[in-house]
Amino acid sequence: MKIIVAIKQVPERDAPIRIAASGKWIEEADLQFAMNEPDAYALEEALQLKEKHGGEVIVVSAGPERVATTIREALAKGADRALHVVCDDLADRDALGVANLLAAAIRPENPDLVLTGLQSEDVGLGQTGVILAELLGLPHSTLILQVEKTDGGIKVKRELEAGWFQTIEMPTPAVLTIQSGGNKLRYATLMGIKKARSKELRTLNAADLAASARAVVTLEQISLPKKQKSTQILPGTGKEAATALVEKLKFEVRVL
């Protein structure tokens, strides 16, 4: 199976986020970057499929120079080779603009399977994988926890709401957006890092790909979430208040 995994580099979770002067993106200067978590699960799924059925795992990532470190990490964990779509206007592109880049890079490879993360940890649109499928003209399925190879294609397990799952069979080639938590992630190893050095990392120039950057969605402004604390007194007898509290914990806060 030839599997392509789309991996995005996002700010590290602990990173102190500051809004840039433009008000449209964050200050990237002193940020640390890491691999988008659902993409790490997509990579893990691809590696496990390869280990079971053979084939090749190719990583594709669009972004500036710095993205190379995340690509190396993916190669170190076991991907066979990588495509780096070099572009500096990532923050200006909407999901369609990014999917256009990825589709142009992926198309010549003719993969059996394209895996993306469900959504990115920075903008969280959850759109890129689905649009990519449309651009490649492939069937897709979202929120995938497990992939199994069948005779004619694949069987996938989707996460639904409230602890429900759905299993569907679909043909390949296909695009899947992978949800976090379906597998156990592997750790990076020294041997992997050393092997990664000799693996192929091909850079593609965004300008050469004839991928339109025209945005259909424009970003107006971003802001940090406001901290809110509000206190609510639950009226009634002790029993009534307790019942109301349980209701709230169950259906509003959803911790029960």
Add this chain to the structure above:
Amino acid sequence: MMSQPWTLAEPSHFSSAEQILFAVLAILSLALFWRRFSPILRRILASKKDADFHLAPVGKRIRDFVWEVALQGKVIRQRPLPGLAHAFVFWAFCAFAVVTLNHCAALYGAGFLDPHSPVGIAYFYFAAIFALACAAGIFGLFIRRFVIRPKWLEPFSPESGVIAGLIFLLMVTYLAAFFVQPDGVAGRALWWVHALTLLAFLPIIPHTKHLHLVLSPFTVFLSRGGFSKIPPLQGDEDFGLVAGKDLTQLASLQAYSCVECGRCTEHCPANNTGKLLNPKQVILGVRAYLNEYGPQSEEALLGKHNSQKAIFECTTCGACEFQCPVGIEHLPIVIGMRRGAVNTGEWEDEHGAKLFLALERGSNALGISATERDKFIAKNALPFYDGTQEYLLWLGCMGAYDPKGREIVLSLVRVMRYLNVSFGVLRKEKCSGDPVRRLGNDLVFQQLAEANLEALAQANTRKIISICPHCVRTIQEDWKEFGTPPPVEHHSEFLARYASQLPSVPNQEKIVYHDPCYLGRYRDVYDEPRAVVAHAGQLVEAERHRERSFCCGAGGGLVFLGEETGERVSHARARELTATGADVVGAACPFCNTMFQDALAAQGPNAPRLLDIAQLAARGLPETEAGSVK
């Protein structure tokens, strides 16, 4: 010629038949010895070179050699009675070397010690005293091994009995020669029995644990030169101890030197609480591997002769390495095999992978957001280090994120503020890398060490103080592979210096001090924390203390690895601490602290309370507004 009573009987002449017979037998004996010994020597020499080995400082090597080999200091100190018995056997062997040479030389009329000359008489009497002591010693050791049979001397070894018999015979034939005529039948017979025993003894040496007679003086002299010294990886193909080709000459020499005394296993916390790990078997496993596959083999080390499960049960407490009388260094081997398994991705463990991933992406071993550390610093108004303060206060993962660890840090802060000692913390600090170092993840360890070294250099750090013995050791020793760490000290060392300036505590509770492995055996700091404890109450000792202290179970990254098989190490230790009847357990390590919280609670309502020495030191201080946690 009539011999005087009480001189050694030595036949005055031998026939040429006797001379030829002895020569043939001696050559045979030596040949047999060499036939068995040379393959071993070849396997040791054909092992990989120890790239990081330096003979300097030779002075220390000579001191260790004199203490451990010549004086048998370690053997006696760790097991006084059997140790003394062994020492007498050893000293007798040394004294006997001259006697034996003379014994053989006499056959060819070249004896250099005349049994009737004053020098001869003096020397033979001198050797006789040792022969007596040795015979008694070997008899005692025989009784111990075959009648008392302590569990760490398993498995039963009949050849030890044969050896004991031969040594006993050597001594008895020597002593008996004082009571017979030199040229009588008895004198000649004794001479021959003595000589034949010697010739029989020689070929047995190489394939029994008595090989240590030949190898251990070298093993002790050629130690790696540091406790739990982890060698740097060499080149792109070195991932630790993966296969035989990775075993170094020192590792192979040590594997063949093991005398199977079981001291390491006797003191191993893992083995004592029902785990698979047995440090003696780890070493013998390496030996068995070398015997089967040889030093250049590609066959995995973790497999037939050593188990991955056992290797990852080690707390790296160092009791084994500390105890070993023949200079075997277990930790470079145990950690080396872990490196081999982790650096190649062979080791699959849910908790281990979680820890590694947390440290690949995040800053701390607990997997908590670094903003929690920022909040803790802000809330307690801890100043940032700017190069002007005396100490850089290293928080460590426990001090920055763990509630108990934070209490310890804040107690130390109170003391430092009271003493007007200036300090500051780093803006961004990452895990020192201790758990990944001990678990063998060189990739993450290097990343952490380098990031921290850079942050410390940028802050112009002059001196570090830390509440965590694991951080102290890792910063001071293990980071050296990647740069020059600033000097670092444990808070016990600081507190001991200032103890006299702290207000004393009127309440004289009984406090039992628990030696953390990484402070005691790893750093040789025993007295300082005791001075702090003595200042705060009445110091009492647990049965096992100082060099012999028993691990809390947290080290070697195990605190992050989830369930233990068998009894929990921390519970075994907590029981021992409770048995002292102390009111308080004084700890000096945040990991010990976290292990003992649960373990002491399980000891019932009379369990002692648990306090770090920083909290003990701060007890007498006036209350201040500082000291709130979270």
